[in-house]
Amino acid sequence: MRITGLASGMDTESIIKDLMKAQRIPLDKIMQKKQYMEWQRDDYRSANKKLFDFRTLTSDTMIRQSTYIQKTVTSSAPDDISVKNVNSTSDFTGKINVKQLAEAATMQSTERVLASDADLTKKLKDLNVTVPTSFTIKTIKADGTLDKDGYIVKLDENSTMQSVLDDINKNSGVNAFYDSFTGKMAFTAKNSGELAKTIAADGTITNNNPSEIIIEGDTNNFLKLEDAVATDGKNAIFIYNGLETQRQSNTFQINGFEVSLKKASNTDITFSSAPDTDKILASVTKFVDEYNKLIENLNSEIREKKYRDFHPLSTEQKADMKEKEIELWEEKAKSGTLRNDSVLSNALGQLRSALNSAVSGVAGADRLSEIGISTSSNYMENGKLVIDETKLRKAISDDPNQVYELFAADGATDSEKGLARRLVATLDETRKKVIEKAGTDSAVNTTFSLGRTLKGYDDQISRFELRLQNIETRYFKQFSAMESVILRANNQSSYLMNAFGGGQ
Structure with missing residues (x-):
């Protein structure tokens, strides 16, 4: 200041x-x-x-x-089948006759698992239910084979029915559903179709795994599956351009285009493609x-x-x-x-x-x-x-x-x-x-x-600002020195004035 x-x-x-x-x-x-x-x-x-x-x-x-393989596909029965291009670079035509749609295997318990008023978020021990420490779910995989290792569902005294359902649905190959009305459990395989069959050299067809859903280790019959009602999965059966064949799923690819079967109409359905010129x-x-x-x-x-x-x-x-x-x-x-x-x-x-x-x-x-x-x-x-x-x-x-x-x-x-x-x-x-x-x-x-040039400018600016501060300080010192000299001169002048006035 x-x-x-x-x-x-x-x-x-x-x-x-x-x-x-x-x-x-x-x-x-x-x-x-x-x-x-x-x-x-x-x-x-x-x-x-x-x-x-x-x-x-x-x-x-x-x-x-x-970008260039986009195609428009026309079908004589779009409500029965849909066809879209995936990676086919050439146009395609065909005829499909759907005999049977693919279905997923299911399994349901025969008895009530929980009381009708049971709270799925409560611990199973509080619902007076005896549960096993674990059980294993084996089911059909996407390639049609059985998952022989399966997924192990682990339970303890703090498990709830909701946590068990969430674990099964998230990590296993099946979707589980608990019906509060009947109190029963239902399982549906995530992958549809039959288990792949082994065909011997003599043409004999064998399948050592007749069921698409297998649940093992439920020693306390917690899921009530002793006499479970089960339905096997089915393959889609269709005739494509004169050849009868099967697929596990109702959606599959043939020669770079994807077919989705929606209805078993047992009639010939034709389809064809052309470049989607507009797109x-x-x-x-x-x-x-x-x-x-x-x-x-x-x-x-x-x-x-x-x-x-x-x-x-x-x-x-x-x-x-x-x-x-x-x-x-x-x-x-x-x-x-x-x-x-x-x-x-x-x-x-x-x-x-x-x-x-x-x-x-x-x-x-x-x-x-x-x-x-x-x-x-x-x-x-x-x-x-x-x-x-x-x-x-x-x-x-x-x-x-x-x-x-x-x-x-x-x-x-x-x-x-x-x-x-x-x-x-x-x-x-x-x-x-x-x-x-x-x-x-x-x-x-x-x-x-x-x-790097900007950094050089910043360095110059910093040095110059420091220099300006020094110059400004020097100016104030110089003016301060001038003020001091003037003040001394004024004091001396006053002294002399007073001195001469006193002599008179």
């Missing part, structure tokens, strides 16, 4: 403040450079985010075969649209005008301006941070080259133009892609696999790689260079080039 100007009557604070403004000019320039570089870093990261988003779209859509077209169109947005954004960045007379504002400058004035000023000050940037300029050239080159070794179309996608003739659009929807739709409808190969072929050389794979490689390389220059949101300054 300083009290100045008592002797001189001068506004020392204001004088020193004005003197320090001149001293702060070099510091303000350093802080302006730092601010501009922070804007540049943020713009690089924003561009990197756009590159990443487009790279993700390209990888997840244009390189995945699932495939939508995916390709979205890719083209996002590509056009990306190159438009990158071109705007490298061509954005730089206003050299508009520097970042200092705190003192902002204090003298209105909010709208600050906003308009900084809009121009931030402009052009990536103007003529070599990394982004090279990336744009490589992206255009990747899409305009032919793909060697693919059957059918080897260029975008052959499937209805071409580069805009308007040079002002900087290489945007234009879609001839009629031509692209026909290419997809005729052979969606050739479109897949054009984009996703995984050749040994660059010329043999699909267009989308080339784009991904270019995007990855560009992002690597941008990250080396501007880092990521979680990166520390010492790990990228702009960050």
Whole structure:
């Protein structure tokens, strides 16, 4: 806390403040450079985010075969069977006659397990029920064989019926249900169908495990299963294109398409597939649209005008301006941070080259133009892609696999790689260079080039602020010394005045 100007009557604070403004000019320039570089870093990261988003779209859509194998399937009886494509690259037709639906094995207790008013959350010992320490559930597995080891259900005095049910349903191969009305337990195998049979060389069919649900170790007959009512599982029986066959489940795959049986109608049901042109077209169109947005954004960045007379504002400058004035000023000050940037300029050239080159070794179309996608003739659009929807739709409808190969072929050389794979490689390389220059949101300054420069600015600012503090302290000392001299002079003058006046 300083009290100045008592002797001189001068506004020392204001004088020193004005003197320090001149001293702060070099510091303000350093802080302006730092601010501009922070804007540049943020713009690089924003561009990197756009590159990443487009790279993700390209990888997840244009390189995945699932994008191109989408099909529409028609059925003469969709309420009886449903058919959908899973991974078939070619169209399929067929005829199915369903004789029998698959069913899961069941087992029910013959006597009441708990009293009708029993609380399933109470401990079994409090319900006057004697329980075994454990029992084992064996049942049919997804491959049709018996789980010979089974799942061991462990019980103790603190077990409740609810905890036993939860354990069975979560960990074993059956679903258990306690019916409070009848007081009985019911079990249903999670996997439907019959146990797989062993066929000997002479054609004899044997099955050493006749039951799909086996419960062992219930020594106290806790589950009341001594004379359990059980029904065996059944396989689905159907005729597919003249061949009678079976499946454990009502949902299964044949040649890359999935069939779901819903009803045993004993009638011939026909189905056929065709490429889902609309969905495939939508995916390709979205890719083209996002590509056009990306190159438009990158071109705007490298061509954005730089206003050299508009520097970042200092705190003192902002204090003298209105909010709208600050906003308009900084809009121009931030402009052009990536103007003529070599990394982004090279990336744009490589992206255009990747899409305009032919793909060697693919059957059918080897260029975008052959499937209805071409580069805009308007040079002002900087290489945007234009879609001839009629031509692209026909290419997809005729052979969606050739479109897949054009984009996703995984050749040994660059010329043999699909267009989308080339784009991904270019995007990855560009992002690597941008990250080396501007880092990521979680990166520390010492790990990228702009960050290291920013750290250097921070060090300069710290040293300069310390220097300014010393200068300001020196000014106050100098003015304080001046005040002391003036005060002594005033005292001497008063003394002399008093002395001369006294002599008269």
